[in-house]
Amino acid sequence: MSELTGLYAIWEREFKIFLREKSRIITTIISPLMWLFIFGGGLGSSFSVGNFNYQLFLYPGVVVMSVLFSSIFYGSYVVWDKRLDFLKEVLVAPINRVTIFFGKVLGGVTDAVLQATIIMILAPLFGISFGLQFLLIYVFLFILIVGLVSIGLTIGSMMESPEGFGLIVSFVNFPLFFLSGALFPLNNLPEWLTVFTRLDPVTYGVDAIRSLMIGVSTFGLAFDFLVLIGFGLLMIGIGTFAFRRMKL
């Protein structure tokens, strides 16, 4: 019981901070919009993918991109908590570290889901409309975000400084993003590149979301689902392990 209130306490704190930090929300929304309007609009005026205008093809990829970046970046708040003694205040409380980890995961999921929602509200601007399958979109986003937030938290739990965190994260973010098929279709790639795209878990998130939004899929929803669940569980496992071992 007290673990449950502990979980709620951690989540509530993260959520309050999220709401109080307008700059955090605004910057994470501006950058996807720039991708959509400038990159998507620019390339879209001369390219199309299959039957789709490039901007339309890009849209699901950008939704995933926004959750990718904000989920992983969320781990940096652990580093900030560590810089002060706030993290000690949490760790000295009579709640399990696993509970603390899950409270943080929920906080990160809330942030990322809200950001994705804001971008999805703009869907009609790009000629996309979805009916009830938006519920499925949320299911897939949720699973993907849980895995990504866990990566961010794992890195955060191991780093001492925000600079160090930023450095590591840029080595993680960009391969995950560029290999995910958010920007280009995965069908006609050279073989070596195909291998790497298949190893990127985000690929299956992009595939699922794109399939639900504009009906194009490389792997099929069932396969995407299984891979993402596996990825989420693995990252939760690694994350709880990292939080248990976290040094002050």
Place this chain on the structure above:
Amino acid sequence: MIVEVNNLTKKFENLVAVDGINFSINEGEIFGLLGPNGAGKTTTLHMLATLIKPTDGNASVNGFDISKQSSKVRHSIGIVFQEPSSDDLLTGYENLKLHALMYGIPRDVALKRIDEVLELVDLTDRKNDQVKKYSGGMRRRLEIARGLLHEPKVLFLDEPTLGLDPQTREHIWTYVEKLVKEKKLTIIITTHYMDEADRLCDKIAIVDHGKIVVLDSPENLKKVLGGDIIRLRVENPNLDAVKKLNYVKQVDNLDGNISLTVSDANAHLQEILNLIGKVSSVEVHSPTLDDVFLHYTGREFREDDKQAEGGFWQRAMTMRARR
């Protein structure tokens, strides 16, 4: 004995931060850990608070073993950390509510106690301000209030007044004294400030390089010196002559700053001045804990102290710039 510490040891890589210390504390006592930077005070508190594991030895707090019953220990203690540890984007009130939730305090009890502790530290009228708008002293008081919220048996205060102005320090001392009287708390306090330890503590352990050099009540510690202290600045002091005097108990010389422990200084001052050489300044006082520290370690305490000043503030400032 509400706190018992046996041979507690902590090694970091090849540095021994805490080196086999032993002490015990009675319920309702204020126990001081006094020592320079890096002496191992914080490390000791963190082990007792179950935040880090001892390399060797063991300890119990409120009857619970710190290694085997850490959850029970955590329920029994409150801690105010050396660095700021409240969330500055939350209000003071929200910080307290967060704490109450984490400690599983039922809602109605929590709301009542939050009001009580806010009253105790005089923050009721600022409770709805974000902590980033607090002064260093207010923030410290908030963290003390938070440490009390779950009614711990033992309160750990890690340098509660570091970097605060004298008036605020005085305030915090008054709170601490009030707490012990009203709540029968046991308190472990670490400090750089001799006057703080002297004023508050029933027992003081002077720690240096991870070891307890001496442990006693402030009165006894000062009595051990058995006399008054004469501090002099002398060029080419003639120490041998002074050492032969039977009423001179101890002679310490730090680069021409001489410290003499003398029984009845007033009666013998003239003779010492005649013997010792060309004196440029002289000061006589009854022994302070500074003198005790010098007596036991052969080092001046205050030299180490300087760099620590303002640490709290620096951290508070970096914190403001975050996010």
